[in-house]
Amino acid sequence: MTITPEMRNTYLFSRLLLTAFLCFVFPFLSIAQDTLHTNDSLYKMETADIYEMSIEQLQKLKAVGVSSDLEKLINSLIGVASKKPLSGRESPSIVTLITQEEIKNSGARDLIDILNLVPGMDFGVDVEGVIGIGLRGNWAHEGKVLLLLDGQEMNEVLFGTTQFGNHISVDQIKRIEIIRGPGSAIYGGYAEYGVINIITRNGEDINGISAVATYGQMQKSFARRNLSLSGGYKKGELDFSIAGSIGEAKRSDQVYTDVYGGSYDMNKFSAINPANLNVGFKFRNFSTRFILDNYAVRSADGYDAVREPYWGKFNSKFCEIKYELKLGKKLTIIPKINYKNQIPWNTEGDSITDPYYKIADRYTGNLNVSYNYSRKLNITIGGEVFNDRAEDRVEGSYYADSAKKVSYLNEAVFAQALMKFRLINIIVGARFDNHNIYGSSFVPRVGLTKKIDKFHFKVLYSNAFRAPTIENINLTDSTGMKPERTSVIEFEAGYQLNRKSIVTVNLFDITTRGTIIYYFDNNTGMDAYHNVGSNGTRGGEFEYKIKDHWGYINLNYSFYTASGKGKIEDYEVPQNKSVLLAFSAHKANLNVNFNYTRHFTINPSVSFQSDRYACTSIDTMGNGIIEKLPAVVYANLFLRYVNIVKGLDVGVGVYNIFNERVRYIQPYNSLHAPLPGLSREFAIKVSYSFGFKKKEEGTE
Amino acid sequence: MKRKIVLNLICFLFLSVVLNSRVHAQEKDYRAYSIYVYNFIKYIEWPESSKEGEFVIAVIGDSPITKELRALAASKKANGQTILVRNIVSLTEIGNAQILYISTGKSSLIKDVLEKTKNVPTLVIAEREGLVKKGAGINFLTLDDETLKFELNKKAIEGHNLRISQTLISLAFVEK
Incomplete structure (x- = not known):
């Protein structure tokens, strides 16, 4: 047979x-x-x-006698979706909380491993070997999902992108709070479809020195060699932490074949090498942070056709100074200054492609005022001003009007009222941005949430926008550039079945208008951006969590359809109008942790993705041919032993057990063939902590 | 293939739910409630007429608080008076209770309770949040982090000829 x-x-x-x-x-x-x-x-x-x-x-007395492990998790406060922290079940967004315990147990190699298990999240290839994120069927790579690392906006300023794959060290993460829906009413123009808020360990959490070394081996070559070091100290009101990571990895050990039939061996030319330094200092109400983030991507796939191998570099520096001024019990004023300096997509160029070397800076001033009028009413108002500057360092290359430098100014005000009543919580908020080039955006939102004993619900309506970036403005065509606007309706219902398990279901409807699209202008022979038509998805997500002293099971399923929504040619699949390029309509994830003993845990995970569509070749006219790729099942297993000797943990894992073909598909039809990902990988992770007041594992 | 996967998922969920259904939901810690009740007694002064005989706490409705209040009564006195805890089913049984505790299930009786205790030195404590707005002296509430707190209606309490210490007021969310 x-x-x-x-x-x-x-x-x-x-x-x-x-x-x-x-x-x-x-x-x-x-x-x-x-x-x-x-x-x-x-x-x-x-x-x-x-x-x-x-x-x-x-x-300090609590109203409840015993909180189960699950209840501690689902009732823990989340701040990402509202300026004032609320429990995940009452937070005015569809949220996901990922804890340090879950990250460690899963043996996650990078953020892709973690986020792939989140309902609705997926990944695709952009260009030049860079992997970006998709959410609820929508390509969100260019400035549509905000990635925060300890409060710093990681999105690069020129295009708004974030780069995934062996980038940010997962060994330093304390928790990740995710909004799987719009966040513009709080965060502005990078948070149209979602927000990923990564919080690393502070000095108190580290309280000593720790090191984590990871080695992974694919079939033909090593997959990664990473080292992460952290030090932290807290005494009285002073908290200091320093964490650094460095490494090298490969995107794949497979062969990439472009739509024209050209190919190259990714085992030789697909390095993804990170180097990151993160320093945090806090004394009383004053805090400051500095992050250095360098990420280098080696590739030969370019925009579509295979070319000579080259490096693409993303170098960033972030700095923040913040003061939390508390005036009495009710009023808190937080002034904040941020600076980021970035050199993204930096390439040297060759005989075919021009070099790209642009320096971008963003200077941001932010003031947030929170007033607890009563226990039931919190009002937050604030303002933000940022100045974007960019300079083209390539000889003979210019911005519009032959300028070597550009400078833009954006001013914003925001407000939010959170009203808590016995039967319902009402959250009303809005943000108004005004940019000196592309004009204004007003994004209101309203949310109704409540937890009533075991049941909770959320009804949310949000407007959001994607702010055109420096390069969107620079490369706009004659039609001019406007912000892309999105409205989202979401409904969530959850029921705590018992002390150990909860089920949650949500439905969403996303409509985006004036979508900002990249295209190649044949008339000018230049890259260009313009606003076109509308698009969107609707669908649902289901989650089932069980958590107890023996471990936990997280099961989720997500579904989207593009039926009934506007269509944009670049995203659509001609033979199936209900799905969009690159992203599976159906996705199910299972993530299990089983504490076999107090020290030894077994952690299998499975991800199922239904059929996808990708541009794999071209016809005689040079148009991309869209092909259906079969459903895939990725399975991982990670075994972890903690405290072999005091402070020493060792984990071994096998990823992509069945050696499925991992392929990152370009979610817009720009003739980039699917980019191979990691084949089956065996990895070992060794961590050692010195000087910790070591908590017993399982109670983290 | 899709059908088999969906069937697998449904079976998995169904069995999981069935197996887990024996477990009860998170329960209130009524001992914490009783500790608060004792502190209400400490920081509220009843008129002289109520300082004789037993200090009666009447609980209306079937609630685990009764057991915890009886444990309190067994070990503590109310400013020298012996504490007696009575579980009542009808408002006619209130008698001369110094405290009437309205359990969650009997919250709808608040109007009748106020009518029955009008001008009587009885502190009306409600378990459900928001009842101070309807005239209860005190009601419990739970904050987002599950901390137990209480709301206090100063006017309503003083209307029953009771005096509240500033210490208690400083701990409460005061209804204005």
């Missing part, structure tokens, strides 16, 4: 589900462990008379 790929996938997927199911059943057969009572520390006072506790102790 011939075993087809479909049969194999079904078999493997079924077996993995069964494995996860058994992992789930086992704990019910085991002896339950005692869970720490929330108020236990207060009840175990030396006085023995709990009724005579002090006023300070009285104020």
Whole structure:
């Protein structure tokens, strides 16, 4: 009998589900462990008379007796979706929280591994070997998803992009808060479709020195060699941390074949090498941060046809100074100054392609005022001004009007009212931006949320925008450049089935108008951007979480369709109007952690992606041919042993167990063939911590 | 293939839910509530007429608070008075209770409770948030981080001829 790929996938997927199911059943057969009572520390006072506790102790009493591990997770406060932190179930956005514990257990190699397990998130190739992000079926790479690292906007200023794949070290991350919907009403023009807020460990979290070394081996070559070092210290009101990482990796060990039939061996020319330094200092209400982020991508795929191998470099520096001024219990004023200096997409050029060397700076001043009028009403208002500057350093290359330098100014004001009532929370907010070139954007939002015992719901309506970037403005055609505008309706309902599990379902409807699209202008022979038509998706996401002392299971499924939405030729699939290029309409992820012993954990994960469509070749007229690529199942297994000796943890994993073809597809039809990704990889991760007050694993 | 995968997922979810359904939801820590009740007694002064005999706490509705208040009564006194906890089913049983505790399930009785305790030195404590707006003296509430707090209606309490210390007011969300 011939075993087809479909049969194999079904078999493997079924077996993995069964494995996860058994992992789930086992704990019910085991002896339950005692869970720490929330108020236990207060009840175990030396006085023995709990009724005579002090006023300070009285104020710490919790209303609930025991918080299960799941309840601690789902009720933890999240600040990314509202200026004032709220529990994830009441936060006025569709949010995902990823903890340090989950990142460590999964053995995630980079952010792609982590974000691939988030409902609705996916990745595609842009150009020059760079991988970008997609969300809910939409290509979001160019300035549509804001990536924050300790509050710093990582998106480069020239195009708004973020670059994924062995970039930011996951070993230093404390938690990731994600908005899987619009965030412009708070964050402005990079947050049209989503926000990823990465928070690294501060001095108190590190409290010593730690090192993590990772080595991965693919079939033909090494996959990665990374080293991460962190040091942190907290004494009194002073908190200091310094973390650095350096490494080298390969995008793939496969062969890339372009749409014209040319090819190159990525085992030789697909390096992705990061170097990052992150320094944080906080004393009382004053804090400052400095980040140096260099990322180099070696490739030969260019824009479409294979060319001579070359390096693309993304070098950035970020600096922030912040002061939190508290005037009484109700009023907090936070002035903040940010500076970032970037040299993105820096290439030397060759006989075919011009060099690209532009320096961009952004100077930002931000003032945020938060006033707790009462327990039930919080008002936040603020303003932000930023100045973008860019200089073209290539001889003979200019911005419009033969200028070597450009400078733009953007002014913004924002406001938010959060009203909490017994039956409902109401969040009303808006942000108004005015740019000296492309004009104004006004993005209001309103959200209704509430957790009522085991049930919670969210009804959200948000406007958002994508701010044209420096290069969008520079390369605009004669039609002029305007902000891209999006409106999103979302509904979420969740139900806590019991102490250990919760199910959440959401529906979304995204409509984008005046979409900013790149094209090659045959008349001028130049790259160009313009606003065209409208597009969007609608769909739903489902999540099921179980968490207990034995571990956890996260299962999610996401679906989108482009049916009934405007169509943009670059994104559409001629033979299937309900999907868009590159992104699967159906995606399911399963992420399991099983604490076999207190020190040893078993962590399988599976990701299923339905059929996708990609441009793989051209016809006789030179037009791209869109081909259907089959569904894929990626499976990983990571085994982790903590405290082999005090402070020493070792993890080994196998990724892409079934050696599925990983292919990053270009989500817009610009004749870039799918870019191969990592083949099966065996990796080992060794971490050592010195001087820590080591917490027991599992209670992180 | 898709159908098989969907079936697998449905089976997985169904069995998971069934197996987990034995577990109860997160419960309130009524001992914490009883500690607060004791502090209300400490920081509120009843008129002389209420300082004789037993200090009666009446609980209306079937609530686990009764057990915790009885534990309190077994170990503590209310400014020298013996504490007696009575679980009542009808408002006619209020009698001369110094405290009437309205459990969540009986919140709808607030109007009748106020009518029954009008001009009587009884502190009305409600478990459900928001009842101070309807005339209860105190109601409990839970903050986002699950911290137990209370709202206090100064006017309503003083209307029952009770005096509140500033210490208690400073701990409360005061209804204006």
